[in-house]
Amino acid sequence: MDCSASQIMKNKLIMLIEPGKLLKNINCPEDLKKLNTKELHQLRDELRQFIIDNVSVYGGHFGASLGTVELTTALHYVFDTPKDQLVWDVGHQAYGHKILTGRRDQFHTNRVYGGISGFPKRKESEFDTFGVGHSSTSISAALGMAVANNEFKDDRHHIAVIGDGAMTGGMAFEAMNHAGDLQDTNLLIILNDNNMSIDPNVGALKDYLTDITTSKTYNKIKDEVWDLLGKVSKFGPNAQEIASKIENSTKAFFMQHSNLFESFNLRYFGPVDGHDLDHLVSVMRDLKSIKGPKLLHVLTTKGKGYAPAEKDQTKWHAPGTFDKVTGEIQKKPILSPQPPKYQEVFGHTIVELAKQNDKIMGVTPAMPSGCSLNIMMKAMPERAFDVGIAEQHAVTFSAGLATQGAVPFCNIYSTFMQRAYDQVIHDVCIQDLHVIFCLDRAGFAGADGPTHHGAYDLAYMRCIPNLVVMAPMNEQELRNMMFTAQLEKNARPFSIRYPRGKGVMPEWKTPLEEIQIGQGRKVKEGEDIAILTIGTVGNYALTAAEAVAKDANVAVYDMRFVKPLDEAMLHEVFRKFDKVITVEDGCLMGGFGSAVLEFMVDHQYTSKLKRLGIPDAIVEHGTQLELHQECGFDPEGIKNTIIEMLAPSNKTVNVQA
Structure with missing residues (x-):
């Protein structure tokens, strides 16, 4: 290209x-x-x-x-x-x-x-x-x-x-x-x-x-x-x-x-x-x-x-395209029910959880509309806080809340969480406090470019002791992760990351269910090759697997957790498959694929493994799909990797139209 x-x-x-x-x-x-x-x-x-x-x-x-x-x-x-x-x-x-x-x-x-x-x-x-x-x-x-x-x-x-x-x-x-x-x-x-x-x-x-x-x-x-x-x-x-x-x-x-x-x-x-x-x-x-x-x-x-x-200065901060004469902001016509934005799922779900758990509080550093905490601020103003552009304070303020028995959801864009890294380690994780970090805009942020890409959080979070690191594949998983993280029996630090933009489920208001900490899920059976994913790019993997379905039987695993890894599932994968692909919307250096590779080496497996994700380079601006294509982990890129990895076995792969 x-x-x-x-x-x-x-x-x-x-x-x-x-x-x-x-x-x-x-x-x-x-x-x-x-x-x-x-x-x-x-x-x-x-x-x-x-x-x-x-x-x-x-x-x-x-x-x-x-x-x-x-x-x-x-x-x-x-x-x-x-x-x-x-x-x-x-x-x-x-x-x-x-x-x-x-x-x-x-x-x-x-x-x-x-x-x-x-x-x-x-x-x-x-x-x-x-x-x-x-x-x-x-x-x-x-x-x-x-x-x-x-x-x-x-x-x-x-x-x-x-x-x-x-x-x-x-x-x-x-x-x-x-x-x-x-x-x-x-x-x-x-x-x-x-x-x-x-x-x-x-x-x-x-x-x-x-x-x-x-x-x-x-x-x-x-x-x-x-x-x-x-x-x-x-x-x-x-x-x-x-x-x-x-x-x-x-x-x-x-x-x-x-x-x-x-x-x-x-x-x-x-x-x-x-x-x-x-x-x-x-x-x-x-x-x-x-x-x-x-x-x-x-x-x-x-x-x-x-x-x-x-x-309306908030609405017109970055309105998209509009009719300059009438002031009407242009939106694409909605022909059928559309999935919500992930931030909206967060905003409505935290209110739903807060109604059940009076210990829950919301914290954001100057992004109430961007992360949709404004929904909670309107419904429960005494329990939701905009602390200004002060990410370090937001984290340590949340830590202080947690010492007194509160359960704070601290919502910070992934790129801005980089500014509070010491506080995550020193003030939350060393003390093993029950703070739930929700990292919005994880992965590529789109047109805002490299200063706003959330490329590094999987890598910089997974190396911290006491911290559970997870990412949902869809809206239902996001809701269940939030529900799981706030349970009293799971009182420890959590990080939940999700991307900018819409999800994949128009009917997303599903019943809340607990997820076993560190447990992934198999979303598609297969025999020829396995794809391990973290987060919403798992949907790309399913699309790619379907594209080669006539001639290649691809298994897809949504790992859900980078830390702790589902080791039982990984043993199953590496015992069964000699070809494995990992896919993540995060940096390859030290990220999810690195975690899987470390597991493979530590347990002396010899499968051929290909990691797809954000390379060790500054990726410029563009739409999310354009940037995924550039880095080779869009559906087409994953499909091509499947074909490439299966080629040495002399297995002919035909792609569906």
Whole structure:
């Protein structure tokens, strides 16, 4: 299969969306700097419309990038990027940045297999100074750049753009604590405050920022301070003196109101209107002359400029394709009952279980709608917690709940669980606490790409003592695993992983049944070759087995558990079959196939074994099926492996049409 980007694009029907008359001539920020104020306003409008036009046709993250159009325009207009290092946090808000930095004509390939990434990516552009996808990293990265560049003494600037949602992550506070101690670093933190991450922000920081922006006393002082700041450039040699007055005025006010950012020894400026382009340009120009670490607080509206997105910001975070005129989000017609998303099965099942077991609680780090814990938050708000973008805290908070007899279901995307690995080991598993980790988005996450793929959890979870590691093949198995994990007699740590997207059972509300810990199941009898699977890719194995059914009798085993392995079943397999295939939607290095191979070697079996899964490489973005095809564990890939393994036995295999 030719997977080159050019061939991929030829295979797709691409409608190029024409940029406005100014935007079509902007190929880099240097072109932007040639515009006058009136033209800059027109460009801003064209940029916003270009994002609306493209995302409505091709999908992608929407509201966050609309909200930063003015901020993005001002940053590239004022600063000398890429010499001045601009770091975006997460990257949902960086579409305008990509368009203004030479990727306008490729933007229709955004998040498409073989196209440009939906997030800033160093290999893609020199303007993408740091690759991102997980939150709260920008301040640390920009600070590192600032320290490394101090030796050049060339006044280059280092700007971290971080949302108020990402600011809830502990890493951001660690970085600010360090930055405040390095007063010779040229660091500007821009707090893009829209009171949202994907869902509405939670916690004390949200209330604190809201209090700042609504304080009448503060805003009176703020207006006076920013009036002064706006005049800095007119005062020539007195600019530093006025900047000092501005700083002292801000500090004087916050000595009474305990400014959080000043306590980190960061000079605080703002809040300012993030949609007032002229004021943003003026403020940023003045801030360039103020040395040391500082923070500019910018107020924006997620979805700005598109009314439906402003009204329902969670829904329009990444809405898919839509009619830009009517605002109707386009969905494929449903011709028959459809399977639910796995996250929905989790959301409804935890409520069902919680009604039976009053010890059950739900915990998620800022993903209530993404993992469907919002269903429990609505039904039982006192027993479900969104702790903000704080995965480490989510795990240890769950551990604390468990010490007091609660049974927490801690739902974290597989890729984000990587950030709390120490807490899983140190706070949960060493203490053998009854915490149930539900890892959503396991395997390939699709168009979000390598920063969001859940490729590693089977490998990094199965090596931890005391932890049961399992994955369901379908919705019924997910429900039964959740039921089994919460039983008092099974009070120990559990990990249950499942993929993004729909399942396979339209009628999924099955009776809850206990599963014996460490027990797999045979889902298809066979004599010629055995396929061992973990998780939902078992459905691919069944499809492949049926495709060769006329001439090859393939046995399929759904192992269900990576730890503990069903050793009785494995002995049965290796005694009977001299050819075995393992299939997993996870990394081959140390994953499920490795566990089976270790068992085979430890027990001195000599079967020929072929492992299918995610190779030891960074796999880029695309649909889940496209990525499964690339890695060779889609139904066709499994079928070809069956044929290849049976060929040496001179057994002719005909494939059903």
